[in-house]
Amino acid sequence: MAQKHLEVSLISIPDNLLDIVYTACRTCYSPEGAVEIFKNISDITDEKKFSLIKKVISSGHYSTIEHIQLTFAINNISRAATHQLVRHRHASYSQKSQRYVKEKDELDYIIPEAIEKDPILKEKFQKHIDSVLKLYSEFIDSGIKKEDARAILPNATVSSLVMSLNIRELIHLANLRLCTRAQYEIRQTVKKMCELVVEREPWLKEHLVPKCERLGYCDEDNSCGKVKTKNG
Numbered sequence: 001m002a003q004k005h006l007e008v009s010l011i012s013i014p015d016n017l018l019d020i021v022y023t024a025c026r027t028c029y030s031p032e033g034a035v036e037i038f039k040n041i042s043d044i045t046d047e048k049k050f051s052l053i054k055k056v057i058s059s060g061h062y063s064t065i066e067h068i069q070l071t072f073a074i075n076n077i078s079r080a081a082t083h084q085l086v087r088h089r090h091a092s093y094s095q096k097s098q099r100y101v102k103e104k105d106e107l108d109y110i111i112p113e114a115i116e117k118d119p120i121l122k123e124k125f126q127k128h129i130d131s132v133l134k135l136y137s138e139f140i141d142s143g144i145k146k147e148d149a150r151a152i153l154p155n156a157t158v159s160s161l162v163m164s165l166n167i168r169e170l171i172h173l174a175n176l177r178l179c180t181r182a183q184y185e186i187r188q189t190v191k192k193m194c195e196l197v198v199e200r201e202p203w204l205k206e207h208l209v210p211k212c213e214r215l216g217y218c219d220e221d222n223s224c225g226k227v228k229t230k231n232g
């Protein structure tokens with residue numbers, strides 16, 4: 001058994017992200033063509049680019065940020081969390097297969113923070129993982145295919161994936177999954193993804209927020225109480 005901790009890496013982001021978004025925004029409102037706008041981009045100050053982009057995004061013209069594709073490599077995330085992640089349909093995923101890859105003699109797993117805090121529950125959790133691994137190995141040794149033996153693996157089993165999405169979808173993901181109502185592990189995963197993007201493009205920080213910060217109120221039935229609810 002080996003307890004693992006989340007790793008997230010931003011493996012692809014365009015160097016000229018701002019120029020691409022600016023060109024998309026400007027093309028909508030300029031008599032010049034997209035080709036000329038991009039060719040003359042060095043004449044435009046960053047201040048001017050930000051000013052137009054801000055106006056366009058705040059008016060809900062989101063197609064302009066769909067041109068930017070980001071790719072993340074994610075390690076040590078539980079199958080419970082990846083199941084939630086892959087519900088986001090405008091992203092592309094390549095995930096480690098439990099059909100083709102045999103779990104190691106040590107089953108790598110994620111312990112939810114709430115269980116980890118309690119030493120007695122943590123020990124029970126680890127014992128359970130240990131016994132599952134024994135049974136899994138017994139199935140494999142008896143000739144059961146990995147794709148069938150995996151049926152007994154826990155949701156805590158670690159996975160690894162590459163995930164690509166555009167900025168519009170990242171903002172949507174952040175709005176839903178940075179909310180305190182989202183489950184802890186997916187919240188941490190999306191938080192790391194957003195931090196990595198903001199490190200490269202600080203202007204996106206104001207958009208990569210939980211939905212209450214965008215809406216100005218909370219629309220969840222069971223609010224955390226941080227901001228006023230939709231009913232006041």
Ligand SMILES: Cc1cc2nc3c(=O)[nH]c(=O)nc-3n(C[C@H](O)[C@H](O)[C@H](O)COP(=O)(O)OP(=O)(O)OC[C@H]3O[C@@H](n4cnc5c(N)ncnc54)[C@H](O)[C@@H]3O)c2cc1C
Binds near residue numbers: 172183
């Ligand atoms: C706190 C929380 C609790 C949740 N609990 C549950 C649960 O109990 N059970 C459960 O099954 N799921 C649950 N989910 C998952 C949730 O229902 C969504 O499947 C998930 O959040 C993906 O959101 P999405 O569909 O908005 O996003 P995406 O798939 O990323 O899509 C983005 C947007 O594109 C549009 N879109 C995408 N596909 C279509 C389509 N086919 N038709 C029309 N518009 C489309 C929508 O506007 C959508 O909001 C939960 C999510 C959260 C954040």
